[in-house]
Structure formats: structure tokens, C-alpha cells
């Protein structure tokens with residue numbers, strides 16, 4: 001048995017030829033870091049950009065639907081198409097406002113959205129299980 005170079009405890013473990021006990025080896029493992037605020041901000045900005053693109057598409061679809069009928073009442077199919085396009089636009093706008101709010105909450109108050117927190121947790125446990133296997 002050798003003595004741990006860090007705390008003097010008996011150990012059979014070596015790290016780069018230096019005796020080290022399990023406890024010290026564990027403490028010296030690089031700790032998985034939470035994603036920094038840049039990563040969270042990037043994720044939020046990306047989602048806002050995607051949501052904005054979806055609004056643009058839905059907006060175009062809505063314009064196309066209403067411009068098909070420059071005069072008179074549209075055919076019932078046309079009305080349904082306008083309704084669908086209008087709904088889609090409504091949903092897309094709400095998603096964009098949510099994305100906006102999430103970004104603002106994070107920038108102004110440091111609030112990390114729950115789903116991103118979960119993604120962070122998953123990443124962390126993945127890293128931890130890899131370290132254990134190692």
C-alpha cells in the first residue's frame with residue numbers, strides 16, 4: 001500500500017505514477033460545468049429566430065390565402081384556407097412572443113427556462129455517468 005500524495009491515506013491507486021486515494025482522485029476529476037450564460041442565451045436567441053421565421057412563413061401563407069380573392073366572397077374552401085392560415089399565424093405569433101419573453105426573462109433576471117434546465121440536467125448526468133465508467 002502506498003500513501004496518497006494528497007492526504008496520506010493508504011491507497012493502491014496511482015494517477016500518472018503518483019499514489020492517490022479514491023477520494024482525492026474523485027475530487028480532482030473535472031466537475032461537469034453548468035452551461036454558461038452564453039450557451040443559454042444562444043439557445044434562446046436561436047429559438048426566437050426560428051419562431052420569427054415561422055411567423056414570416058405563416059404570414060406569407062395568410063397573405064396568399066386572402067389575396068386569392070380580390071373581389072367577392074371566397075369559396076367555402078377558400079374560407080377554410082383563410083381560417084387555417086389565420087390560426088397558424090396566431091399560434092406562430094404566440095410562440096414568438098413566448099420565445100421573446102423567455103429571452104427577456106433570462107437577460108433581465110437570469111431566469112433559465114424549465115426545459116433548458118432539464119436539458120442541462122440531462123447533459124450533466126450524461127457527463128457524470130461517463131466519468132464513473134471511466
Ligand SMILES: [Zn+2]
Nearest residue numbers: 004007021024
Ligand atoms: Zn487522498
